[in-house]
Amino acid sequence: MSNGRLNAGPGSTSRPGADNDPDAHTDPDAHTDPDAHTDPSDHAADATAGDAAAQPRQPGQPRFAPDALDRRPVRPSKLGYNIGMLTVGIIFIAAVYGAGMDFGALLNLPASIVQYGQLMAQGVFQVPDETVAGYWAQSFDAMFESVAIAWVGTMVGALFSLPMGFLAARNMSPLPVYIVVRFILSVIRAVPEIIFAIAIMLPLFGFGSGGGGALAGAMALGVSSIGTLSKLISEAIEAVDGGPLESSRASGSNQLQMIRWAVMPQVMPEVVAIWLYRFEVNIRASAILGVLGAGGIGSLLSVVFGAREWDRIGIVLVVIIVVTMVVDQISAFIRHRVIHGGGARSDGGETPEDDDGAPDPGPEHGPRVEDDPAPKENRAAAGL
Amino acid sequence: MASTSPATPSSSAAPSSSEAPSSSEAPPAARGRRPGPQTAQTIRPEPPRPRGLVYLELVGLAVLAFIFFWVTQESGDILLIPLGFVTLWAPLNPLIGLLVMLVVLALCFKAKVGTMAAFGTVAFIAMSYWAGATVRFTLLEIPERWSNVEPRLMAFLDPNWSYIWTVRDQWLITISMAVVATLIGCAIGLVLAMYASPVSSPNKGTSQAIKAVNSVIRSIPDVGWALLFVAFIGGTAHGLGPMAGILALLMFNIGIVAKLLSETIDAVNPGPVEAADASGANLTQRNRLAILPQVLPGFVSYGLYVFELNIRASAALGIVGVGGIGSAMMLQLNRFQFENVAAILIALIVVVLLVDLFSMYIRRKLL
Numbered sequence: 001m002s003n004g005r006l007n008a009g010p011g012s013t014s015r016p017g018a019d020n021d022p023d024a025h026t027d028p029d030a031h032t033d034p035d036a037h038t039d040p041s042d043h044a045a046d047a048t049a050g051d052a053a054a055q056p057r058q059p060g061q062p063r064f065a066p067d068a069l070d071r072r073p074v075r076p077s078k079l080g081y082n083i084g085m086l087t088v089g090i091i092f093i094a095a096v097y098g099a100g101m102d103f104g105a106l107l108n109l110p111a112s113i114v115q116y117g118q119l120m121a122q123g124v125f126q127v128p129d130e131t132v133a134g135y136w137a138q139s140f141d142a143m144f145e146s147v148a149i150a151w152v153g154t155m156v157g158a159l160f161s162l163p164m165g166f167l168a169a170r171n172m173s174p175l176p177v178y179i180v181v182r183f184i185l186s187v188i189r190a191v192p193e194i195i196f197a198i199a200i201m202l203p204l205f206g207f208g209s210g211g212g213g214a215l216a217g218a219m220a221l222g223v224s225s226i227g228t229l230s231k232l233i234s235e236a237i238e239a240v241d242g243g244p245l246e247s248s249r250a251s252g253s254n255q256l257q258m259i260r261w262a263v264m265p266q267v268m269p270e271v272v273a274i275w276l277y278r279f280e281v282n283i284r285a286s287a288i289l290g291v292l293g294a295g296g297i298g299s300l301l302s303v304v305f306g307a308r309e310w311d312r313i314g315i316v317l318v319v320i321i322v323v324t325m326v327v328d329q330i331s332a333f334i335r336h337r338v339i340h341g342g343g344a345r346s347d348g349g350e351t352p353e354d355d356d357g358a359p360d361p362g363p364e365h366g367p368r369v370e371d372d373p374a375p376k377e378n379r380a381a382a383g384l
Numbered sequence: 385m386a387s388t389s390p391a392t393p394s395s396s397a398a399p400s401s402s403e404a405p406s407s408s409e410a411p412p413a414a415r416g417r418r419p420g421p422q423t424a425q426t427i428r429p430e431p432p433r434p435r436g437l438v439y440l441e442l443v444g445l446a447v448l449a450f451i452f453f454w455v456t457q458e459s460g461d462i463l464l465i466p467l468g469f470v471t472l473w474a475p476l477n478p479l480i481g482l483l484v485m486l487v488v489l490a491l492c493f494k495a496k497v498g499t500m501a502a503f504g505t506v507a508f509i510a511m512s513y514w515a516g517a518t519v520r521f522t523l524l525e526i527p528e529r530w531s532n533v534e535p536r537l538m539a540f541l542d543p544n545w546s547y548i549w550t551v552r553d554q555w556l557i558t559i560s561m562a563v564v565a566t567l568i569g570c571a572i573g574l575v576l577a578m579y580a581s582p583v584s585s586p587n588k589g590t591s592q593a594i595k596a597v598n599s600v601i602r603s604i605p606d607v608g609w610a611l612l613f614v615a616f617i618g619g620t621a622h623g624l625g626p627m628a629g630i631l632a633l634l635m636f637n638i639g640i641v642a643k644l645l646s647e648t649i650d651a652v653n654p655g656p657v658e659a660a661d662a663s664g665a666n667l668t669q670r671n672r673l674a675i676l677p678q679v680l681p682g683f684v685s686y687g688l689y690v691f692e693l694n695i696r697a698s699a700a701l702g703i704v705g706v707g708g709i710g711s712a713m714m715l716q717l718n719r720f721q722f723e724n725v726a727a728i729l730i731a732l733i734v735v736v737l738l739v740d741l742f743s744m745y746i747r748r749k750l751l
Contacts, residue, residue, distance in 0.1 A: 092567050098560035099626040105617040106627070112616045148518035155512060190737045192696045194703075195729050198717065199540060203532035205525070214519035287605035288700050295519075298607060302704065305611040313615075317604065324603035334504075 116310055123311020124318050135312050139300065139319040146296035147327065149218045149289075150282035156222025157229050158275045164226060165233030165271075166259065171245075172237055181230075188227035196220040197289050207293040217294030221282045229278055236270045237263060273335045280331055283324060431496045438499040439489060442506055446485040449510040453478035457517065481513045539722035540729070547727045551712045555735070558708035561629050562694035568630075569637025570687045576638060577645035583657065584649055584671045595646070602639035609635045610701045625707025629698055632706060636697060637690050641683075648682045649675060684750055688743035695739050699732050 126132060167173045167181040197220035205219065206212030244262035253261065290298015297320060304312045454475050485506055492502040515521075578584045580598055585591040604612075610632035617628055656674035665673065702710015709728060716724040 088567070091563060095560035095563035098556050099564060099630065100557065100560075101564075101627045101630065103627075109617055109631075116616060145518055148515035151511060151515035152519050152521060155515075186737075187733075190733050190740065192700060192732065192736070194700045195732070198725070199536055199729065200533055203536055204529050206529070212520065212525070215521060218519050218521070284605040288607040288703070291607055291703055298605075301608060301611055305615055305704075308615065317608065320605070320608065321600055321603045325599055328599070328603070 119310035120314030120317065123314035126311065132311075132315075135315050136319070139297075139312075139316045140323075142295075142297045142300040142316075143319050143323045145214055146286045146290065146298070147283060147323065149214050149286045149294070149296050150221065150279055152215075152218035153221030153225060153282050153286070154275060154279040156219065157225025157278060160222075160226045161229035161233055161275075162271065164230035165237060166263075168230055168234035169237035171240075172259070172263070185227050185230050188224065189231065191224065193220050193224035193285055194288065194292060196223050197292055197294060202293060213293050213299070214295035217286055217289040217296060220289060220294070221285060225278050225282065229274060232274045233267070233271050236267045236274070240266045269338045272338045276331045276335050276338075280328055283327060287320075431498075433496055435499065436493075439493055439502065442489055442499070442502055443486065445503075446482060446489065446506055446510075449485065449506075449513075450478050450482040453481055453513060453517065477517070481509070485509050536722050540726045542723065543726035543730055544721075544723035545727060547724045548731050551709060551728065554702075554707075554709045554712045555731070557626055558695065558698045558702075558710075559735075561626055561633060561698050561708055562691055565630050565633035565637055565694055565698075566687060566691040569634045569690065570641050570683070572634070573638045573641025573645060574683065576642040577649060578671055578675070580642055580646040581649035583652060583654075584667075584675050586667055594642075598639060598642045598646075601635055602643060604635075606632060606636040606697050607701060607704055609633075610704045610706050614705050625705060625711065629701055629706030629708060632701060633694050633698060637694065640690055640693070641686055644686050645679060645683060648679045652678045681750070685747055688747055692736070692739050692743055695736060 123132075128136065164181060164185065167177055168185055170178055173181070197216060201216040201220040201223075202213065205216035207216075240263055244266065245258060248258045248262040286294070286296050287298040287301065290296040290300070291302045293299065297316070300316060304316055457475055457478055488505055488509060489502060492505060497505075576594055576598060579586075580591055580594040582588060582591045585594070610629065613628040613631040614625075617631075652675055656678065657670060660670040660674040698706070698708045699710045699713070702708045702712065703714050705711060709732065713725055713728045716722075716728065
């Protein structure tokens with residue numbers, strides 16, 4: 001009987017799923033298994049399978065590898081992968097043609113990078129006389145204005161995003177509200193911020209660095225921030241631990257009290273981190289609104305590039321890089337501190353930081369190397 | 385901790401042991417001092433009173449911020465305070481800011497908020513005041529200026545639908561630019577991320593250097609790159625717009641992909657990496673076989689995210705002359721033909737939504 005099944009071997013393994021059927025492995029030759037022989041129908045099925053090995057199989061009848069464990073695993077098909085790569089390649093080539101790029105321009109690129117880069121470096125490293133110092137001051141002013149635009153925009157977005165986030169969280173709001181708010185948010189997210197700026201904010205608040213353009217840019221950033229911020233916040237709210245919610249409900253709190261005492265302490269660190277992240281994004285986004293006339297570094301960039309004053313361009317770029325990196329560092333520090341808690345005490349006692357909703361260190365706090373536990377022990381012992 | 389320890393009746397019934405720490409249970413560094421007799425039932429843990437000296441320093445900080453606001457303020461609103469013998473005067477807005485900061489500090493002190501949190505609150509108020517003053521935040525002018533917005537909003541309600549089809553070539557260029565920039569940018573970003581993460585880079589120096597380069601690339605905004613490349617090789621006026629646009633989007637993508645992916649690589653499961661090391665793989669083999677399969681889902685998802693960003697960005701970058709739908713929009717905007725602008729913008733929203741749906745579909749299919 002097993003001989004007959006051996007003969008059936010080679011073709012059968014290519015059938016996908018044949019080896020995986022767990023019932024198929026009731027081996028009739030294993031005489032230690034009483035069930036295989038006491039069950040007559042099972043035995044009969046095996047016998048027919050063995051006899052019918054040389055003949056064409058009936059449909060629906062499993063055919064098995066003789067000893068599937070000894071065979072090398074079959075290589076999985078790469079057809080789908082290959083077709084995917086081929087499609088990507090075709091799309092790429094089509095896109096290269098579709099864009100109508102001129103590759104001749106690439107030949108001149110290194111030369112012009114070197115040439116203009118030298119001009120920019122000369123501008124940056126020249127000894128600052130009065131005009132050059134003025135350029136530096138002007139660049140820093142414009143960059144700080146961009147930071148202010150981003151800050152106000154983030155504040156506007158943050159103001160609206162917290163309630164919207166609660167309304168868009170499935171576990172906090174009824175289904176009709178949830179659906180409507182989600183739809184509004186996805187529309188806001190689909191509209192790029194330049195559209196808000198062009199269509200509403202710039203005519204509403206005026207153009208230019210001094211004439212309300214900065215406020216227009218801030219409002220445009222704020223409105224377009226609401227979409228992303230609310231979505232991220234609602235996801236954070238949906239992921240809260242259910243225990244505090246249940247206990248607050250059990251102790252008879254209403255919805256507002258539950259949000260205040262059970263949800264907010266859990267999500268607030270994450271929400272602050274999300275706001276800070278959006279602040280960084282908004283600094284970069286404010287540049288493009290500036291080109292449209294919303295003030296800030298974007299306006300200055302378009303002015304200096306329009307005049308092709310390469311020394312000033314160099315100065316502006318250096319200022320952008322320095323200020324952006326400094327702001328990123330500060331924001332990353334605050335985010336880390338807010339999420340992981342700065343002076344988390346190891347004794348688990350009431351700490352001053354616990355009051356503003358800073359979280360417990362949490363499980364991810366443990367293995368971090370940079371948080372040296374020794375000073376904290378000392379501080380806790382000193383009772384600070 | 386210290387407040388919960390006096391659980392035995394002898395220490396709880398007695399008056400607070402802080403003045404005379406006779407009971408052995410109370411540790412010498414007892415923090416929560418509570419005056420008066422209290423039973424064990426009423427004792428609740430309470431945060432310690434923050435140190436007044438630090439709060440005084442914060443008040444000093446608030447005054448410094450007030451002086452800074454005063455020096456840099458532009459409006460001349462003056463508040464006069466007649467005191468009888470002399471009339472004090474102070475700038476109105478900075479004074480309000482100072483008062484807000486002081487009130488908040490007092491509230492924090494009352495609520496026993498920690499010094500760091502109080503500092504953060506004051507810094508937040510100061511930053512918000514500064515930002516609001518810099519952008520001249522006011523909502524009072526909205527009613528007067530509403531007449532400027534009305535024609536544009538009317539145009540948005542009545543877009544010129546026939547115009548949408550006439551700019552199809554520009555749409556083709558925009559999408560092609562996004563595709564090319566995404567594919568090349570993701571490839572370069574993958575290599576950079578491999579060198580930037582300490583897990584997969586050959587040594588620490590390389591990873592630090594690549595990280596520094598990457599943060600410089602990332603800190604220049606996309607429009608800055610677009611202006612640079614338009615200046616380097618020529619913009620739409622020279623028929624070179626798409627090339628400059630692709631290069632700008634490329635730098636933009638490299639920054640994002642390298643940042644996100646290197647953070648993903650930092651967090652990979654170290655097991656396969658160790659196994660590859662143990663079986664004698666060199667760096668390339670290790671990265672190819674132990675790290676790449678782990679980060680591949682994330683990589684694909686970042687690529688789709690970047691593609692979506694590229695569509696928006698390349699529409700916006702047309703403003704500075706890199707070709708694509710943005711330049712068509714800018715042209716119509718300069719002619720004050722808001723119906724056509726509205727048509728383009730509506731098409732833009734639809735395209736962004738479609739790309740969003742498409743990438744969601746692909747992500748679900750692949751991951």
